Amino acid sequence: MKKSRLQQQQQQVTIQQAKFHHGPLPSPDALEHYERIQPGFAQRIITLAEDEAKHRRSIDVSVVKMNYRLSWVGIISGLLAISGVLALCYYAFSLGHATQAASIAVGVLVSIGGVFLYRRSSNG
Numbered sequence: 201m202k203k204s205r206l207q208q209q210q211q212q213v214t215i216q217q218a219k220f221h222h223g224p225l226p227s228p229d230a231l232e233h234y235e236r237i238q239p240g241f242a243q244r245i246i247t248l249a250e251d252e253a254k255h256r257r258s259i260d261v262s263v264v265k266m267n268y269r270l271s272w273v274g275i276i277s278g279l280l281a282i283s284g285v286l287a288l289c290y291y292a293f294s295l296g297h298a299t300q301a302a303s304i305a306v307g308v309l310v311s312i313g314g315v316f317l318y319r320r321s322s323n324g
Contacts, residue, residue, distance in 0.1 A: 224249045282308070 221227040225246065226234070234241040285308045292301035 224253070282312070 221230075225231070231242040231245065234245065285304065289301040289305045292298075292304065
């Protein structure tokens with residue numbers, strides 16, 4: 201007795217079920233299983249996740265503080281560099297090289313303006 205094509209297709213259907221859990225902690229079922237294996241495991245896993253979260257937050261705070269400090273270092277360095285260029289321009293002007301002093305001043309101003317425009321356009 202031959203089976204019909206529909207019966208053959210029905211016999212080939214497979215049902216699969218999958219369960220996914222995403223997060224810093226195992227699923228409650230897994231925690232319960234760990235606790236049954238060794239009392240205190242679940243609490244150790246939770247404590248580990250809490251410690252990791254504290255550590256991650258402390259790193260974030262450190263990064264923010266460092267970025268703040270670096271921005272101030274950049275501002276101060278820029279002011280010192282501009283002051284040096286202004287002193288050079290003044291010195292060149294006092295020696296009677298007004299054209300060269302003006303060229304230096306214009307070149308520096310154009311360069312600084314270009315940097316600010318480039319940063320503004322690249323930040324969005």
